Amino acid sequence: MKSLYLHFPFCETKCHYCDFYSIGREKTREGDASQFERAMMSEIKAYGDRGVFTDPFETLFLGGGTPSMTPPDSMGRIFSTLFIYNRLAPDYEWTMEANPSSISLDQFRAYREIGLNRVSMGVQSLRNDHLSKLGRVHDEGQALRAFETLFEAGFTNVSTDLLCGVPGQSVDDLREHMERLTQFPIQHLSIYLLTLAPHHKMYKDLPDENEQLRHLLFIDEFMRERGFDHYEISNFAKPGKQARHNLVYWTGGSYLGLGPSAHSYDAQKRARSKNVSSLHKYADLLAANKQAVEWTESLTDEQIDLEKWMLAVRLEKGFPRDWLRTPRQQNKAQILVREKLLESHDKIPGNLRATPRGFALSDAIVKELASS
Ligand code: SF4
Structure with missing residues (x-):
């Protein structure tokens, strides 16, 4: 396995539209963070002892949840365990997802010292009314300051996420957001169309398909004009700065996922698996020396x-x-x-x-x- 995904399940609050497995602070119990750290280290050891980590890691991706809520010392312990078993390839890509509400200069300098070299920041919108409608805890000012902090901490490979198709959002809003974000030396942008379940309170306010298409075509034109390649349906990159970890997913490559709810794929065996989507079940299984896998499936032709x-x-x-x-x-x-x-x-x-x-x-x- 040359590509590893690690799922960090904690978030400030649970955003209204989010389907990922994550726990907002209000639902977190004391001791959860240390229980998670111990369980993640046990899972690493279990795979390491089975000899799964042989080739150096080419890509590591820390997703969630909000991995940037994990303090650098805890992150350092997790990766010291991993690097007992394996090392990084010389040109590795090591990405962390971050949110503007959990960014400080010291913290990001410390992550860089551990070895992180790419940050993907979830901005989603620069309009405060849209951010609060989406249940995000940051505001426009925090988002812009977060970029300054990341560049000051020395990161040069920075990606950001935006949402389009948000109820009430116009093409002018998108233009303004993208103009402000591309004033920073970002190398990559992911733009996702907001999708909601039919029972969601904002579902009826989603723009129709024609408006969604207008958003998507505008984004394509805007980003190409600024020198970004539209290399994947929702992703734009400066030349040579495509998200290598995600390209493993998009080209059918193998990857191992660790942490609650993480997915794995073994291309040779054509087998996919998923870990349990519960921090406490995950920790209990690993404490009992069992695998945290919830299901495995072999893919048909x-x-x-x-x-x-x-x-x-x-x-x-x-x-x-x-x-x-x-x-x-x-x-x-x-x-x-x-x-x-x-x-x-x-x-x-x-x-x-x-x-x-x-x-x-x-x-x-x-x-x-x-x-x-
Ligand atoms: S911050 Fe991200 S992972 Fe956490 S609840 Fe919001 S959308 Fe989901």
């Missing part, structure tokens, strides 16, 4: 084929034309090209890729090509 298409359509490099094996697939692809959802790749001869509009309608493309 159909699942592999569907995933292959889903992943290829979301990447800018697209897929080779010779994947279109049946006359039906070839015919469908021709129609998608005529509809300007697919196009020939200008730099990779023989590849087809989604156009910016195709990115926004990728589910429809996958449905046409994978089920043939």
Whole structure:
């Protein structure tokens, strides 16, 4: 396993729209943080003792939750345990997700000393009314100060997340947010369309599909003009600054996930697994020397084929034309090209890729090509 994901389950509060496994401060009990640290170290030891960590780590990703709520000394103990078993590759990428509400200069200097070299900061919006509607605890001022802190701490590879399709959000709001964020030397931007369950109180206020498409096409144009490659459906990067860890996910590579609710994928065995989504179950299982895995599944040929298409359509490099094996697939692809959802790749001869509009309608493309 050259790629490792570690899930840190604590957050300041639980945001209204969030589906990730995380626990807000109000639901955290005393001792939870140290219980988590012990359990994570036990899980690392269990995999290390089984000889799972052989090749040096090329990518590490600390997600959650809000990993930046974990103090550097606790982080240091967790990674000292990991580095008993393995080392980092010379050109490793080690990312931490952070939130503007949990950032200080000393803390981020200390993370850099441990070895972190990339930060992904969840800004989501720079409008205070939208932030509070989404249940975020930070405000615009904190978000902008957080960037200053990160750069002052010496990070040069910084990514940020924004949401589009937020009820009440306009293209002008997005333009203003992106203009302000790209004034910092950020190298990467992820923009996700807000999705909510039908029972969510804001569901009826979500913009319609045409407005969502307007948001997505505007973002594509704006970011390209500023020298970012739209290399994945929701991700933009300066040349050479693509998120390498996420590319492992998007190209069907293997990764191991540690921590409650973390997913793993073994490409050789074509097997996926997930840890239990409960801090206390996770800790109890590891304390009893058991695995924290909740389920494992072997992927069928159909699942592999569907995933292959889903992943290829979301990447800018697209897929080779010779994947279109049946006359039906070839015919469908021709129609998608005529509809300007697919196009020939200008730099990779023989590849087809989604156009910016195709990115926004990728589910429809996958449905046409994978089920043939
Ligand atoms: S900060 Fe992130 S992980 Fe935590 S609740 Fe909000 S969206 Fe979810």
